[in-house]
Every structure is written in C-alpha cells, then in structure tokens.
Amino acid sequence: MAAVGPDHPMRVTVSQPTRRSSFTPCSRRGSYRRRMTKLLPALAAAAAALLAACTSDTDTPAGPKPRCDPELDAALAAWADAGFSGSxxxxxxxxxxxxxGYGAADRASGRPNTADTVFAIGSVTKTFTAAAIFDLADQxxxxxxxxxxDLLPELGGPVRDATLLQLMLHTSGLNGAAGADHEPLSRDDALAAIGATEPAFAPGTGYxxxxxxxxxxxxxxEEIAGTSYREHATTRILSGLPSAGFWDGSPGAVGERAIGYLDDGSTGESGDFAGPHWALDGNGGLAMSMPDLAAWTHALFTGGVVSAESTAAIAAPVVDLGDGAAETPGWVARDASAYGEPFLAAAGGGGDVGHDTMVVWIPSGERVIAVASNGGDVSGEELMAAIGPALVAGDPIPAPDAPGGTFDPEAAAAIVGDYRLDTGGTYRVTHDDGLRLAALGADAVEALFPPRDEAAADAVRTHxxxxxxxLAGETATGREELAALEDEFGPIDGAEPAGTVLAEGELRTYVTLATGDGPLLSWYALDDKGGVAAVEVGAEPPALTLVPDGDGFRPADPAGTGPDVTVTFTGDDLTVAGPDGATTARRN
Structure with missing residues (x-):
C-alpha cells in the first residue's frame, strides 16, 4: 500500500477509525426485509491469489473465450460440484x-452459467459512481x-457540509441507506430522507x-452532468462494455441473466422492478458479465476511463482501516503484508437479488479477477477465501470439504421431528432435498451456532x-424502526431474544416480536454505530444442512466457514456437541 502522509492532498484523518464490517444495503423481500451490501476486505484479499495461477501466455483452446488453465479449471469445477455457482x-x-462459468444460471431449466452470464454487481456499483464523479472533475x-x-441546494441537514470526497470515503457521517432497495424512491424523497438522517459524527471525523x-x-x-445519472453512467462510464447496464429499469444490462437464489432457496429479484430506483442508483444498481467487469477495471486503472490524475486519486489509500487495509474512493486498498502483493478490491452481495460479486485489481502485471455467484453453498468470496492462501503459497489448491458418507433417505423418517431442550428451545429436523436442522429459541441457537472464540463471543454479546x-427505542434509529414496524404490523408489545448467528459475513440477532397477530420471528444486523444495516421481519429460523460424519452429522460447509458442531441422534435424543460441550434435546 502506498504511503500516505500529512502532505497527501486528499488525506482524511478520522477519530477511532473502524474496520469495514461485512454487513450487507437495504432491500425488502416477503413481508418486510431490508439489506445492506459491504465489502469483505479479508475475504477479498484471497482473490488476489487466483491470478497467481494464471498468466497471459496460458495455453487455451481456440475461440473467443479462453478457458482457465486446466488444473485451475478442474479445481474450480470441484468447487462447483460442492456448491459454487457463478462465473x-x-x-x-x-x-x-x-x-x-460454473453451475446453473437457472436451476429450473438447467440453463448453465457461462462466461457471458450477467450478474447484479451490488456495491461494486460504487466504483463506477466514484469514477463518474472524477470524470466530472476532469471536465x-x-x-x-x-x-x-453547494451542488444540491435542496439537500438539508448536517450532511450538507460533507464533501464529495468524504461521501466517497464513507467519512461523511451518514448512516444507512435512503430507502429499501426494491421499493419506489423518487429523487425528491431520496433527498428528503438523506437530509433528515441523524449523522453518526461530523463530516470528516469518523468512518x-x-x-x-x-x-x-x-x-x-445527475445535477451537474446535464443529463440523468443513468444516461451519464451509460454513455460516459460504461461505454464499450457490451453487457453493462442496470439490473432494474432502463438502460438494462444486456445478455442472459443468472437467477439469484436466496438463503431459503427462493429466487431473488429478477430485474423487473419499475422504480423509481433512487434507493439503488449510485450504490448498487448495475449489472454486467464478469469479462466486462474485468475489462472495465483494467481500463479504469490504466487511464481509459478517467484522467491519470483521477486514476491516481482513486487508487490512493486515504482512510486507514487497520490490518493493512485502507479506504480509497470506491475501493479498499490492501498492502502486501498478508499475501505478498498490494491490490485494490471491491465486492457486493446480499440484498434481495441473490448475487455476490467481487473484483480485484493487482497493479503488478495489470492483473484483474472478477467473480460472481448466484447462490448455492459457496459464494464467490467464500471460494476465494478457501483457495487463495494455498495459491499464494504455491501449494495445491484445497478441495472442498466433502461429506464423509451417504445417508439413506428412508432413515430420515426415523429422526424427522421436533426436539425440545429442557431450557425451552426447540430443534426442528426436516428432510426434503437434504437433512435440515433449524433452531428456535436463544438456547437452541447458541448451541447450534457457537462463536468460534472469545472475541467472537464478545462481539455477539455487544451486538x-x-x-x-x-427495539427498546433507546436511540433515534430505534424509535424510527419501531415506528416503521408499528406502521406495518400494529403495536409491538415486546421483543424476545432468540439468538445470534454469523451468516453471509454479518452478525444477525434474532428476536421474536410480539404483535397483535401473534409472534413474528425477525433478525437484525446493525452497523458499528447502531444503525440498521440489515433486517428481515417474518424470517425463517436459522438452520443448517447436515451431512453424514462417522456416527453422526456435521454442517454441510465446503468452505469451512460454518459452525464447529456435530449432531448425533440416539433414540429420541438429539445432541449438539460444540467447543463448549454438548446439549441434548428430546423429541416431542
């Protein structure tokens, strides 16, 4: 990472800077859902290693779309067999x-993912918006x-004093999003919502x-360019990318799209949301193929999109995030301390589309990697986290963690059912396409999803x-959230804790809301300032897919990121064993 000193013309000093967490931009699905998309710097680092296995003189079959090196292709295909689906x-x-491409773009029809399949790129959109600002600066x-x-006179509130650079670096003090992803939000309503937001800190004093x-x-x-944001993005920033456009609305991305699959297996937003789209425009609305994303990234950092001066500003680390990571306009820069090569990365996932995209720029050799997934057991970021360290070290690419045996579907009938803990929680065992174990109640969740260490346990308690x-209304954000809940569900008479899990890189604390229509299971993910980063009201209980392991079962976890537990069944007893001991429940 390039050194940044007090004389750097774009340096920002923040008090008690915080590492970017993995909370994933607001969207809504089902009865009530909002999500936020974030970069995962530690996982993105592993992606840099993938290019170490590929060079520009790799022998490839003839044709316009070269395949991977055979050894790498075979390794990726093994991960596809274990649950990676994407390009x-x-x-x-x-x-x-x-x-x-690997896996299915459409599970129902069997249509495969290819190199040219189009994916929503989520928060990677921010890199394009930052480039658009620098393009206007170049003009x-x-x-x-x-x-x-000064540029948006209608904007009210303390954020008026924030600079464009502070907005690009997430040091403006703004907290949250202007609205839920796939709910209509007009320009005026977006300005009003953002202007009314209570700042987390004064501009330039935090992150x-x-x-x-x-x-x-x-x-x-849109205000300065003399045309719409979408028109400017298409004609100035996305020019020359055949597939690039917007996931929802016009001008739309061109090409066959991957259907996204959410946690519960349902399909994500297909791109037919009519808008207006100001909840996503600028922060998460773009879509394209991975070759186009890779080509644009190379063009950006080699002077093909903005001037050399602006390119240098985009690449320059400014806000120290710790552990060798620093914020740049639209990107996160990583130094060479962990993987031997400095690089920049951006990622976007979560939300209600069901896609997860990551792109990495490695200045050495002008190398780029772009990966997207559309659901399954292994996201693009998880894949890179699993195989990247071995690639960097020159070791064989690790194979996914495969099940240790087979399970007779007929034997499932003997264990399907509800199992109750003496402390009140319940485990629910079902068998459809696979054996699933759901946890209901804080005690059941804690045993099935134990924190990996004391630091993680502290983070869970804090969250x-x-x-x-x-949900007690102790903060302004809490009072706003309660008002939103009551507007949709009527009076909320309490919130019973129901456990915390780590999912998609974010802590999700489950609660059972007491409404006039009965209990409503929900989960919240909060940012470092207590803002609602993600929420699903009317959620399914947290669950694991189980695979055989000796005399018992363990979570299906190809990338090795899930809970460290084993599950055994003895008669009418279900026992979950983890790092802190065993918990037994009896079938009702």
Missing part, C-alpha cells in the same frame, strides 16, 4: 486469461472537495460505510445489547 473472469495486461464541472450542499453517501453522489452526477437497545 469467473481473469485478465492480465488487458488480455483475457480465464473466462468460465472541470466540480471538484472532490466541493461541499455536497462508517453507508449506501446513502453514494446515492447522494449519483444525485450530484445483542445493541439490538435490545434498538
């Missing part, structure tokens, strides 16, 4: 090295140090990842206290 594109020196129409309130800042940046583009404060 991979690698390039070096601006030339494609490896472009391939002399604005400057990164301009106050956003907090937020979607709302990039919504404002897109509004600035649970924050969620309790939120």
């Amino acid at each position: 991979v594109a690698l390039a070096a020196g601006g030339e494609p090295v490896c472009e391939a 002399g129409l604005l400057a990164p140090d301009d106050r956003v309130g 907090l990842y937020t979607n709302a800042g990039y919504t404002l940046l897109a509004l600035v583009v 649970e206290r924050a969620v309790a404060d939120l």
